[in-house]
Amino acid sequence: xxxxxxxxxxxxxxxxxxxxxxxxxxxxxxxxxxxxxxxxxxxxxxxxxxxxxxxxxxxxxxxxxxxxxxxxxxxxxxxxxxxxxxxxxxxxxxxxxxxxxxxxxxxxxxxxxxxxxxxxxxxxxxxxxxxxxxxxxxxxxxxxxxxxxxxxxxxxxxxxxxxxxxxxxxxxxxxxxxxxxxxxxxxxxxxxxxxxxxxxxxxxxxxxxxxxxxxxx
Amino acid sequence: xxxxxxxxxxxxxxxxxxxxxxxxxxxxxxxxxxxxxxxxxxxxxxxxxxxxxxxxxxxxxxxxxxxxxxxxxxxxxxxxxxxxxxxxxxxxxxxxxxxxxxxxxxxxxxxxxxxxxxxxxxxxxxxxxxxxxxxxxxxxxxxxxxxxxxxxxxxxxxxxxxxxxxxxxxxxxxxxxxxxxxxxxxxxxxxxxxxxxxxxxxxxxxxxxxxxxxxxxxxxxxxxxxxxxxxxxxxxxxxxxxxxxxxxxxxxxxxxxxxxxxxxxxxxxxxxxxxxxxxxxxxxxxxxxxxxxxxxxxxxxxxxxxxxxxxxxxxxxxxxxxxxxxxxxxxxxxxxxxxxxxxxxxxxxxxxxxxxxxxxxxxxxxxxxxxxxxxxxxxxxxxxxxxxxxxxxxxxxxxxxxxxxxxxxxxxxxxxxxxxxxxxxxxxxxxxxxxxxxxxxxxxxxxxxxxxxxxxxxxxxxxxxxxxxxxxxxxxxxxxxxxxxxxxxxxxxxxxxxxxxxxxxxxxxxxxxxxxxxxxxxxxxxxxxxxxxxxxxxxxxxxxxxxxxxxxxx
Numbered sequence: 001x002x003x004x005x006x007x008x009x010x011x012x013x014x015x016x017x018x019x020x021x022x023x024x025x026x027x028x029x030x031x032x033x034x035x036x037x038x039x040x041x042x043x044x045x046x047x048x049x050x051x052x053x054x055x056x057x058x059x060x061x062x063x064x065x066x067x068x069x070x071x072x073x074x075x076x077x078x079x080x081x082x083x084x085x086x087x088x089x090x091x092x093x094x095x096x097x098x099x100x101x102x103x104x105x106x107x108x109x110x111x112x113x114x115x116x117x118x119x120x121x122x123x124x125x126x127x128x129x130x131x132x133x134x135x136x137x138x139x140x141x142x143x144x145x146x147x148x149x150x151x152x153x154x155x156x157x158x159x160x161x162x163x164x165x166x167x168x169x170x171x172x173x174x175x176x177x178x179x180x181x182x183x184x185x186x187x188x189x190x191x192x193x194x195x196x197x198x199x200x201x202x203x204x205x206x207x208x209x210x211x212x213x214x215x216x217x
Numbered sequence: 218x219x220x221x222x223x224x225x226x227x228x229x230x231x232x233x234x235x236x237x238x239x240x241x242x243x244x245x246x247x248x249x250x251x252x253x254x255x256x257x258x259x260x261x262x263x264x265x266x267x268x269x270x271x272x273x274x275x276x277x278x279x280x281x282x283x284x285x286x287x288x289x290x291x292x293x294x295x296x297x298x299x300x301x302x303x304x305x306x307x308x309x310x311x312x313x314x315x316x317x318x319x320x321x322x323x324x325x326x327x328x329x330x331x332x333x334x335x336x337x338x339x340x341x342x343x344x345x346x347x348x349x350x351x352x353x354x355x356x357x358x359x360x361x362x363x364x365x366x367x368x369x370x371x372x373x374x375x376x377x378x379x380x381x382x383x384x385x386x387x388x389x390x391x392x393x394x395x396x397x398x399x400x401x402x403x404x405x406x407x408x409x410x411x412x413x414x415x416x417x418x419x420x421x422x423x424x425x426x427x428x429x430x431x432x433x434x435x436x437x438x439x440x441x442x443x444x445x446x447x448x449x450x451x452x453x454x455x456x457x458x459x460x461x462x463x464x465x466x467x468x469x470x471x472x473x474x475x476x477x478x479x480x481x482x483x484x485x486x487x488x489x490x491x492x493x494x495x496x497x498x499x500x501x502x503x504x505x506x507x508x509x510x511x512x513x514x515x516x517x518x519x520x521x522x523x524x525x526x527x528x529x530x531x532x533x534x535x536x537x538x539x540x541x542x543x544x545x546x547x548x549x550x551x552x553x554x555x556x557x558x559x560x561x562x563x564x565x566x567x568x569x570x571x572x573x574x575x576x577x578x579x580x581x582x583x584x585x586x587x588x589x590x591x592x593x594x595x596x597x598x599x600x601x602x603x604x605x606x607x608x609x610x611x612x613x614x615x616x617x618x619x620x621x622x623x624x625x626x627x628x629x630x631x632x633x634x635x636x637x638x639x640x641x642x643x644x645x646x647x648x649x650x651x652x653x654x655x656x657x658x659x660x661x662x663x664x665x666x667x668x669x670x671x672x673x674x675x676x677x678x679x680x681x682x683x684x685x686x687x688x689x690x691x692x693x694x695x696x697x698x699x700x701x702x703x704x705x706x707x708x709x710x711x712x713x714x715x716x717x718x719x720x721x722x723x724x725x726x727x728x729x730x731x732x733x734x735x736x737x738x739x740x741x742x743x744x745x746x747x748x749x750x751x752x753x754x755x756x757x758x759x760x761x762x763x764x765x766x767x768x769x770x771x
Contacts, residue, residue, distance in 0.1 A: 066608040074613070091275055129609065136607065160608050161598075165279075168593035170272040184613070185620035187557055187593060191272065193432040197559055198396035198621070199552035207373065207394070207414055210406060 050088040050096065055103055056081050059159065061121035062106075065128050066163040073180040075163050083166035083175035084159070095158055102155025109134060132156060222464045223255075227484075227495045231255040232764070234485050234499035236471045236514065239316020240746050241733040241753040242505030243449025244364075247456045248757030249503075250463035254764070257464045257497055258457075259487055262312035264467035265319075266450075270440030274594040277438050283320050285312045289649040293656045294697050298637055304646060307657035308699050310507050314467055315450025317507070317700075318746065319440045322561045322590060323418040323447065325370050326744040327361045327751075329381045330354040331571050331582075335739060339580050344662060345633045346537055347580075350738045351710045351719040352755075354381055360751035368452040368750070369424055372416030379411065379567040389422045391415070391563075392430055396554035397624035398563030401587030404683035405566050415562045415586060418447040418746070427451055432559040437590040466497075472652055474502055474518040474527055474729065482527075482729045488650055500770045501728040503721075503760070505753070508538070508702030508734035509640045509655055515706070516642050517652060528723035528731075531713055534706055536639040538657075539632035539740035540699040542665040543583065544673035544692045546626045547600065548685035553621045556589030562627075563587065569672060570742055579664040583630030583672050583742045585679070589623065596620055602689040626679060628672035628693070629743025633662040634704050661695050669693025701745050706735035720763065721756040728769050732756045 048056050063075035063084070075081075088096050109131055110120050117123055120131060135156035166175030168185070176182060179189050196202040225231050232254035235242050242258060250256045265283070276282040285308070293302035311317035331338065333350040341347065362385045364370065374386035391414035394402075398415075405412040419436075423429045428443035436446070444451040457463040468490035475483050475496060484498040504511045512535035516526040526534050564587045572582045591600045597616055600623065605615045638660065642653035661669075670693050680688050709715025712724035717736060723729045732753050734745055741748060763769050 067613050068610050070610060070613075072613075072617070087275075091280055132608075163608075164597045165275060165594050168597055169274055172271070173273045173275065182593065184617050185593060186553065186555075186617065187620065191431075191433045191435075193434065193558040195393035195395075195432075195559075197393075197432070198555035200396035200399045200550070200554060201394050204394055204399050207376065207391070207402075209376065210411060 048082075048085045050085045050099070051081070056085065057121050058103060058106065058119060059084060059099075061128065062132065062156075062159050063163040065125065065132055066160050067167050068125075072184045075167060077177065077180050078167045078175065079177035080163050080166040080175065082177075083169075084162045086174050087162060087166070092162070095162075098155055098158045102158070105155060106131070106135075136160075221461065222458055223461060225255065225257050225464050225497075227497045230484075230498040230500060231257050232500050233257075233503055234259060234497050234501075235503045235505055236485055237316060237505035237507065237510070237733065238314045238454060238465060239311055239449055239505065239507065239733070240318045240749045241756075242503075243315065243318070243453035243457070244750055244753035245503055245505060245732060245757050245760075246463050246465070247453040247460075248754060249761065250457045250460040252757070252761045253462070254761075255462050256457070257466060257499065259469040259471050259485055259497065260314050260316075260465065260467045261470040262314065262467065264314045264465065265440065267440070267442050267444055270442040272433070272435040272439065272592075274592050277320075278595060281312075283311055283313050283438075283440060284309050291646055291648065291654050293643045293646055293654060295656070295658050296660045296695070298658055302643060302656045302658070306698065307655065308509055308702060310509065310700070310702065313440075313450075314454060314465060315440075315448045318418075318448040319446075319450050320438050321448075321746060322437045322588075324562055324565075324586065324744045325365075325372070325416045325418040325747045326565070326584065326742065327381060327383075328354065328357075328741045328748045329379070329570060332739050332741050335580075339574055342580050342633055342662075342664065344635060346636050346714070347633055348707075348709060348714065348738055351708055357748075357751050357755060358382065358384060360754040361747065363754050364747060364750045367754075368418060368447040369420050369427070370416055370418050370447065370747075371421040373414045376413035377411060377565075377567050379570050387416065389420065392417055392419060392421045392560060393432075393563075395556050395559050395563040395587075395589070397556045397587040397589055400548075400550065400554070400624065400683050401564045401566075401626070401679065404679050405564075407682045408678060410566050410568045412564045412566045415565045417560060417562065419560050420445045420447065426455070430560055434557045434559060435592055436560045438592070438595070470650065471506070471514060472517055472650065474504070474514065476518075476520065476522065476527065476726065480522055480726060482726055492650065501730065501760075501764070503730045503732065505731075505733045508705045511731055511733055511735045512640050512705045513642065513655055523725070528706070528716055528725045528729060530725050531716060533636070533714070534716055535641050536636050537634035537704045537707055538638040538640060538659065538699075539634055539701070539703040539737070540659065540696050541701045541703070541740050541743040541745070542581070542630040542632050542661065542669040542693055542696075543628040543743060544669050544676070544690070545628070546673065546676040546680055546691070547602075547623055547689050548626070548680040548683065549619055549623045549687040550684075551622075551686055554589070554624055555621050556624050557591070557593070557621060561588045561590040567742075569675060572668075572671075577667075577671060579667040579671070580633065581631035581664055581668040583628060583668060585672065585676055586627045586629065588625050588627055590625070593620065602687065626676040628669060628676055630665070630668045630672055631742060632665050632703075632740045634707075634739070635660070635662050640702075640705055657697070657699070659696055659699070666693055666695070701734065701740070701743070703734045703737045703740050703745055706731050707738045708736050709738065720759040721752070722760075722763070730756065730760055
């Protein structure tokens, strides 16, 4: 399913756009075909490779508080728990320890705060938020923070980072199931666009020099 | 392309070994091999091509697929030389064939006349080593034109009244304007300023084997999958390979330049992918490893004859580092801009390129650009208003409301050269190969901070004039991290205050040349790559002339 987007885009490139434009952009089409091929390898796995199914329920419950489902899809619909599971055995193996140690810690925190409930996933939404807030000592967002300080430090920070990344990644790479994350933020699935792009450039008449006050240099 | 290359033996004394394949190294490889020389390019990173360039943000943002890796190549940082530096990521540069030009924004401003002579015009600035260049804009102008035509730069000549003189128009028209550019242009004109189409090293028209920009939206930070971005990979490297005289050798991490008893460079010692060491012999060595790795390599090459590092009789190798100053303002608008479509920057203004120090109270100047350079994940982590909750319903709502309705104004300004600002070898921390790590020492000159905040105030005025529904600010502050790595082996006529002469030859070692961001004497106004490439074309002419006169090996 995830790879359909690029195929759709190939079809569109062949029909909706002028042939001249397509031929002028031929390397893009080759590249798109390569992407479609790669995408076939990126479908979420049917079963969990890192989490037990019990753990997966807990992790999914956390992701669903980070990006909740409301009138639009959230982390559950984006299949984030699958993205994280797969990430932990591929690109994110160094975060395995954080999850291994974090899950019992979460369990202990739940027992401490809500002794009558056994599992995080068994709490009401507000209670879950309360537990998560007790973990969240993070600094406020800074520009490019993700880039300058890769690799989150604590359990909740790591789940948060993985959840947001999995929600917004190009669906060809194992998260953002069916592109729901991009639908939420208003990003079209295509990987090739033509002007006009938005509201403010659609009636732009073309660049004109200003009056010849120009020579004030 | 790679199959057409010659394979030189390391024992084979080639004419030139070039260290680094980025903006400067790629062009020197192309020019010197075209001029008949046998060239080996040693690149520490892998040889990736268009097929490797995907839109996988994890690979780019978290795994550093195209850039120096903080785990393999850790850094340290301190503000001043009396402090002990702490481990901290200090820089990002491209670590693959094509170097930083593979993933850069591709803003391609020329320097102006003032950048070469500002010291004389302004006078001495306390706390700096501010100097004029030994060359002028007029001497570099033909090479700027050469860059534009050979690698492919889109733009509109004479659109800015502040542009320096040029001998030829751009080879192709500007890229299509984005909503951010239109908002910027309309507001700037209201304020009486002179916005113009951004010169970009991205194709607006196809060239053989390269597509025009398809506006995919994964530009800054990413390699271009269609070859539209005019990286060295997509341009000069391919041309060098076609000469049949140039070998690009990836995964070759140079750690030492060897010299002989006469103080001449004999070749470059490097680790291959399996960490075995080799020595590539060459008649001359050209280092284009960037403004951090070039001085590091000279310092790593210290020996009995050159105890302070190679070509470092002045003691200033690695010093006078300049990052460029500036801040960022983000603005939100009522209707969708959809600025995630397309390349980053479509409009620029240079009204503040030259400011009068008497009037503003500091030395420097700069430009503003209109952009959206985020991808979905990077926006969620770095583009939202600072008061946004970090998770939950309000986080999601804020994200959904802003992704296609925001744009940024980047302020790009000068940094003054300060001797203490430097890259040096950390005395304790080592990289994964056991070599001393890069240590950054940096504290912005007070004028740089004043300028950054002055430009920042103009960016805020512009957003107010544009009717932004909300603004959020990332003001200029003291920097601890850089991507523009400038001035660390600077050019000059005096061997006491510079490392290379105007031929890019080191004052101390006759057959050793340096060309990259380290060569710059001043920082320009925030867009160094165009000047680095013009210098590389010029350096190739100078080095060729010296070689043909027998003045390198003779």
